[in-house]
Amino acid sequence: MINIEHKRDTDLSADDVWAEMRQYDRVLKWIPRGDESTVKVVGEGVGAVRDIQLATMGYVQHKMLAFDDDTRMFSYELTEGKPLGMQNYHVTATVTPIDDGHCTIRWIGEMTGDGSRDEAEIGKALESALGNMTTGIIAVLKGETPDFASQPFVDDE
Secondary structure (H helix, E strand, O other): OEEEEEEEEEOOOHHHHHHHHOOOOOHHHHOOOHHHOEEEEEOOOOOOEEEEEEOOOEEEEEEEEEEEOOOOEEEEEEEEOOHHHEEEEEEEEEEEEEEOOEEEEEEEEEEEEOOOOOHHHHHHHHHHHHHHHHHHHHHHHHOOOOOOOOOOOOOOO
């Protein structure tokens, strides 16, 4: 099992960032090739299931484990699919204010590889994917085109 973390400070308010991130169905707006992918969410809040057909990695399914508007936090786990060679993972996202116009976006979690690749490298790939999601969130809110980083095990295959 590998612990992962990605965090980034941004010049956007925590309220604005959370208003975007709290929408469980908007994930495709934040990722490379999201416009070529599909998402379907069944349910609301804790227990909601998100089925995603990714142009980059195929099918994955996530289940919402926790959600709190007051602390600007949600978490989810992988329930189907094996993206990037992961057997399972869970991730918690938080948005923390720095001041009125700045905040920190943070993703933390744990993942286990499926044995097909080095687990530490898979963890780095997940951190990269979460970094790209952060880039996408910021770009959406600023009305910019995201400049995504190269994604290990996706862009190099």
